[in-house]
Amino acid sequence: MTTTHRMTRPWRALGWVLAGLVVLAGCAPPAPDAGTPPAIDTPAATDRATAPAGGGTLRVSAFPISQIDPAFISSDAEVLIANHVYDYLVDIDAENNIAPRLATEWTVSEDGRVYVFTLAEGVLFHDGTPLSPEDVVWTFDRLRDPAGGLPTVDLYAGIEAIEVTGEREVTFTLAESNPFFLYDLSDNHALILREGTTDAASVFNGTGPFTVVEYMPEDRLVMRANPDYFGGPPALDGLEIIFFSDQTAAADALRGGQIDLDMDLSTPLYESLREVEGITTVEAATNAFAAVRLRMDREPGSDPRVMQALKMATDREAIFQLVQQGYGAIGRDSPIGPVYAEAYSEDTPLPPYDVEAARALLAEAGYGDGLSLDLHLPNTLGFPDLAVVLKEQWAMAGVDVEVLAEPESVYYGEDGWLEVNLGITGWGHRPYPQFYLEVMLACGAIWNEAHWRDEELDALIDIAGTTLDDAERAEAYREVQRILIERGPLLVPYFFPRLAAHREDLVGFALKPFSGRTDLRGVSLAAAP
Amino acid sequence: MVTPELSSDVVAQAEPEPRLRGVFRRLFARASSAIGTGVFLTFVLLAVVGPWVAPYEANQQIAAEARQPPSARHLFGTDTLGRDVFSRVVLGSRDVLSLAGLGTLLAVAAGTAIGLLSGYLGGWADEVIMRLFDSLLALPAMLLALLFLGSIGPSRPSVLLVIALVYTPIVARVVRSVVLSVKGKGFVEAARLQGEPLGHILFAELLPSAMPALAVEAALRFSYAIFLVASLGFLGLGVQPPSPDWGLMVKEARAAVSQTPWALYYPAGAIAALVVGVNLMADGLKRALRSTAELR
Numbered sequence: 001m002t003t004t005h006r007m008t009r010p011w012r013a014l015g016w017v018l019a020g021l022v023v024l025a026g027c028a029p030p031a032p033d034a035g036t037p038p039a040i041d042t043p044a045a046t047d048r049a050t051a052p053a054g055g056g057t058l059r060v061s062a063f064p065i066s067q068i069d070p071a072f073i074s075s076d077a078e079v080l081i082a083n084h085v086y087d088y089l090v091d092i093d094a095e096n097n098i099a100p101r102l103a104t105e106w107t108v109s110e111d112g113r114v115y116v117f118t119l120a121e122g123v124l125f126h127d128g129t130p131l132s133p134e135d136v137v138w139t140f141d142r143l144r145d146p147a148g149g150l151p152t153v154d155l156y157a158g159i160e161a162i163e164v165t166g167e168r169e170v171t172f173t174l175a176e177s178n179p180f181f182l183y184d185l186s187d188n189h190a191l192i193l194r195e196g197t198t199d200a201a202s203v204f205n206g207t208g209p210f211t212v213v214e215y216m217p218e219d220r221l222v223m224r225a226n227p228d229y230f231g232g233p234p235a236l237d238g239l240e241i242i243f244f245s246d247q248t249a250a251a252d253a254l255r256g257g258q259i260d261l262d263m264d265l266s267t268p269l270y271e272s273l274r275e276v277e278g279i280t281t282v283e284a285a286t287n288a289f290a291a292v293r294l295r296m297d298r299e300p301g302s303d304p305r306v307m308q309a310l311k312m313a314t315d316r317e318a319i320f321q322l323v324q325q326g327y328g329a330i331g332r333d334s335p336i337g338p339v340y341a342e343a344y345s346e347d348t349p350l351p352p353y354d355v356e357a358a359r360a361l362l363a364e365a366g367y368g369d370g371l372s373l374d375l376h377l378p379n380t381l382g383f384p385d386l387a388v389v390l391k392e393q394w395a396m397a398g399v400d401v402e403v404l405a406e407p408e409s410v411y412y413g414e415d416g417w418l419e420v421n422l423g424i425t426g427w428g429h430r431p432y433p434q435f436y437l438e439v440m441l442a443c444g445a446i447w448n449e450a451h452w453r454d455e456e457l458d459a460l461i462d463i464a465g466t467t468l469d470d471a472e473r474a475e476a477y478r479e480v481q482r483i484l485i486e487r488g489p490l491l492v493p494y495f496f497p498r499l500a501a502h503r504e505d506l507v508g509f510a511l512k513p514f515s516g517r518t519d520l521r522g523v524s525l526a527a528a529p
Numbered sequence: 530m531v532t533p534e535l536s537s538d539v540v541a542q543a544e545p546e547p548r549l550r551g552v553f554r555r556l557f558a559r560a561s562s563a564i565g566t567g568v569f570l571t572f573v574l575l576a577v578v579g580p581w582v583a584p585y586e587a588n589q590q591i592a593a594e595a596r597q598p599p600s601a602r603h604l605f606g607t608d609t610l611g612r613d614v615f616s617r618v619v620l621g622s623r624d625v626l627s628l629a630g631l632g633t634l635l636a637v638a639a640g641t642a643i644g645l646l647s648g649y650l651g652g653w654a655d656e657v658i659m660r661l662f663d664s665l666l667a668l669p670a671m672l673l674a675l676l677f678l679g680s681i682g683p684s685r686p687s688v689l690l691v692i693a694l695v696y697t698p699i700v701a702r703v704v705r706s707v708v709l710s711v712k713g714k715g716f717v718e719a720a721r722l723q724g725e726p727l728g729h730i731l732f733a734e735l736l737p738s739a740m741p742a743l744a745v746e747a748a749l750r751f752s753y754a755i756f757l758v759a760s761l762g763f764l765g766l767g768v769q770p771p772s773p774d775w776g777l778m779v780k781e782a783r784a785a786v787s788q789t790p791w792a793l794y795y796p797a798g799a800i801a802a803l804v805v806g807v808n809l810m811a812d813g814l815k816r817a818l819r820s821t822a823e824l825r
Binding site: 251382384402407 | 588590592595609610611679682683765766769770771781784785786787788789
């Protein structure tokens, strides 16, 4: 048991955007005819019809959850629920900007080390207790306590002190400046609990826009609008999270009108819903990506020409069309995707797709007679498709690939992704790019799966992580991308999109890359015509 | 010297040719077993001539023709990666038949040897072997296979080993029960008294008696093995992509069933047809052998 847990933990921490996309095994009921009108005799629909001037009850599909305590949540569904029962101190909007939530305003000191937050007025927990700054201090102290061993301890290791400095004021002092500190504060786990809470794993006592009425594990979680919400009650009367362990079943439920919103669709399901009358499909760009990487500390990757040759032997456009059906974005061999507008750069051209040149480069590196490689990958998320296409493409350049699609527990286990020579790893979406650089590419980083060390890159990562000058950081990221394209260990063929679909009369909906953080406070269902 | 009575018994066991012909006649006399055998032989034929029949290579990806429904150009349509489903089903028959066939052969060989020995020797050796096999049989075949593949990793040889491992105990039990029923008979006694070596007694004297039961058992195991290979492929623990394994094809097509249902229907249909066919054949074989035995 312990082994299994340890094996899966890094993956879990990497972000469950990807996990949310996993197609679970199971049998789906046959799809009803496209265009079946939403059923009108369901109880929820009746509620909606009789509800006085409300926004209706929104039914959202989600994978079954296993964690309730905000400190331990990780999947999209878990975060989605917590995000509506509790509040963050600061939030991230759909455009990836920091937005106020419980903190209405804040100031940052000149040296970037002291953050002072002012809390909103009239905030009440669902049990009636008013929110105090002590609750905020207690929440973050719990999350960063090394003795507590919560997943957030490392994230908040840079906090020197958290103090109550006024009636509605909390001050955070950092050991050194951190340009991403507000993003760190808006981490998925950082939902404010009442001071001294011990039963967060069984009771939902938040300050959030919805209160939990009923939770039936594996079935549904029913929420009602919180009339005392400090930002004014949400537009919806109620919110129901309905659990589906099968993506196809959830999509069928949307088609049949048993749910109103599905934020977790595979590409084929999304395609199949596009033409359905009464359903609107929505797409959001994310920075979740597939990383094909070669270990640089042993043969054949120790010769950087080998990785460059593999990049040149890859037809990215064909992969994007075949594996992704044109959804998402084509990658540029760095974890900095187009989502990060201020960091992303296309200044350095990618190596051209040129099989002959790739073959010549391999010959130069001493593999003129061909090269045989085992390609390890998890058997989820379309990675086997990617592997099969790569096998065909690289074969043209004389590279013989043996595809080894493994269960996630094997690939992300011991002797798995951190050990294998050539692998495909799924990385989840993060609100800022520094995370990837620090944990997967910096020399000695815990998840440096390519075992790469590059001093020039390390220096740039350091600059980007500490400077408070946006222009300097952008320049550092530009250089990082140049280095990764010119000599890096990664081939990033594409970034995944986040695909959702909903009833066409849903108003005010803005899908976020991490769907669990999607804000349903402002959405409503228009009255049925 | 051998007494005339005993030697005639031995001769009847050693000359199976006329019986074999009778068995085949009876196998095709019944419509259901004739169909089953026909289906099986068709797939065997496909496996042999597959590369000449299939219009495309198994992993040939035609990007421009991805996700096309069945047409004259692509008889069974194409999958999400632009591969011809008809070619993959045809070429995959070799994979599934060779894996299931070889695995069954291994299980039959090992099970026969162990069953003969265990049944003939009796005593504590028999006890130990049979209790060990009982404990293996207590676990469902699929669970055993998953456990085994989970620890040694999925590959073609390991799938073969798994089939052998899972079905050896069953075959051994069947053979052993036949041995127990005949080992007291005169011809076995005679061979032993004559001082024949152990190998001769097991394979020349006892094995022929077990042949009918063994043939039926082998055919049945074979049909289960086909299913096991397909199931393991579906679970991603069998043959690895991009091999045109039917189970793997079903798994790959399942994710895109709303877009390319044909990529799922044809390999799934092939699995069903082959398994049902082999089962009907095994059933017919059992009847044919039984009636042959009765006639004798």
